[in-house]
Amino acid sequence: MLTMVQSIEMLLDDELDARVRREWHYLAELGLPSQANHRGASNRPHVTVGVAHSVTDETERELVDLADTASLDIRLGGLLVFGSRNIVLARAVVPSTAVLELHRRVRHALRHSDGVPAHLDVGHYTPHVTLAMRMTPDQLAAAVRELVPTLVDAEGAVSAIRRWDGEGKREWTIG
Numbered sequence: 001m002l003t004m005v006q007s008i009e010m011l012l013d014d015e016l017d018a019r020v021r022r023e024w025h026y027l028a029e030l031g032l033p034s035q036a037n038h039r040g041a042s043n044r045p046h047v048t049v050g051v052a053h054s055v056t057d058e059t060e061r062e063l064v065d066l067a068d069t070a071s072l073d074i075r076l077g078g079l080l081v082f083g084s085r086n087i088v089l090a091r092a093v094v095p096s097t098a099v100l101e102l103h104r105r106v107r108h109a110l111r112h113s114d115g116v117p118a119h120l121d122v123g124h125y126t127p128h129v130t131l132a133m134r135m136t137p138d139q140l141a142a143a144v145r146e147l148v149p150t151l152v153d154a155e156g157a158v159s160a161i162r163r164w165d166g167e168g169k170r171e172w173t174i175g
Contacts, residue, residue, distance in 0.1 A: 006054060007051045009163075012156060020091065026146070032132060042169075046162065048120075059110055066106065068175075074156055076091045087133075
């Protein structure tokens with residue numbers, strides 16, 4: 001049986017959101033995989049901070065305390081690549097003290113939850129905003145060739161902390 005994802009995510013302010021969406025649309029215009037092709041109402045640029053198969057009521061209560069972090073500063077850096085067959089292309093999020101502290105707090109809140117992946121443990125977390133998934137090596141090469149000349153670091157803020165319930169297909173902001 002497939003277990004659906006429960007996640008905690010940082011949403012980007014309007015300017016950063018628009019910048020990432022332009023990158024999504026540029027990839028799509030080039031005929032490359034892109035998050036722009038995901039038409040779900042909840043699809044928006046975000047930084048995943050925590051994931052679990054289930055979230056306990058205690059965890060939900062602890063997550064409410066994260067609302068005070070919703071305006072933390074964030075900076076998008078260069079490109080990141082994850083995987084080797086089903087490649088993910090992403091924009092790096094510069095791991096500031098504030099971003100890493102939020103991640104630590106989320107990971108602590110998820111301590112009693114099932115199915116937290118090891119790559120989201122403290123010390124193993126790579127904050128990023130996904131641009132495209134399931135790319136081939138040739139598609140990745142084309143995307144990097146086209147995107148790199150257009151990339152600049154971009155500063156902004158987190159606009160909200162979002163909870164995503166993959167089983168219920170619903171989202172809400174924390175706090």
